[in-house]
Amino acid sequence: EDQVTQSPEALRLQEGESSSLNCSYTVSGLRGLFWYRQDPGKGPEFLFTLYSAGEEKEKERLKATLTKKESFLHITAPKPEDSATYLCAVRPGIETSGSRLTFGEGTQLTVNP
């Protein structure tokens, strides 16, 4: 059974204080590891997809990395507007799984000014 575990559950940072969020996963093959950002009462907003170990992607203050067992979302010099819940999800490598994603519980990030 596919499993995704995110840590920490909640993280409080001061503006400008860099940190990392962790996503550990077990999956039958991997056809993609996805990061999303979700604001309260809204749908998840797509950030990154990573496909193979060693891959890295960046967008503004965010950088996502992938190993064979986990992914990290690094946040450099965060701003209050980066406050949100960050979700990690995996898509198994079994073709019959289609587009199905298995999500972690998320990390709730708060950035104080």
Add this chain to the structure above:
Amino acid sequence: KAGVTQTPRYLIKTRGQQVTLSCSPISGHRSVSWYQQTPGQGLQFLFEYFSETQRNKGNFPGRFSGRQFSNSRSEMNVSTLELGDSALYLCASSKLGGRDEQFFGPGTRLTVL
């Protein structure tokens, strides 16, 4: 480019009733997936439709059903509503599924009284 749209945005129903939610995917996207999000269970996969066929199904009772039309628009139906069905129902679309990114709509907030 218009995103995924969902209607209605909010619904209040009573136990035993049934409800139909609608989702219009991004233009050109043929895969539509539905997820249920609750505080206790997080985001859980309900089912996926591709070219009007259910391609994958999560671990939910038969009261949850869906369909997809030839224009890729999708509906999901929940019959005999229970209190525990109160949740944010999210629709996501992707071009073909597989390794494609999946983009989410704003969700429909269902409250069952």
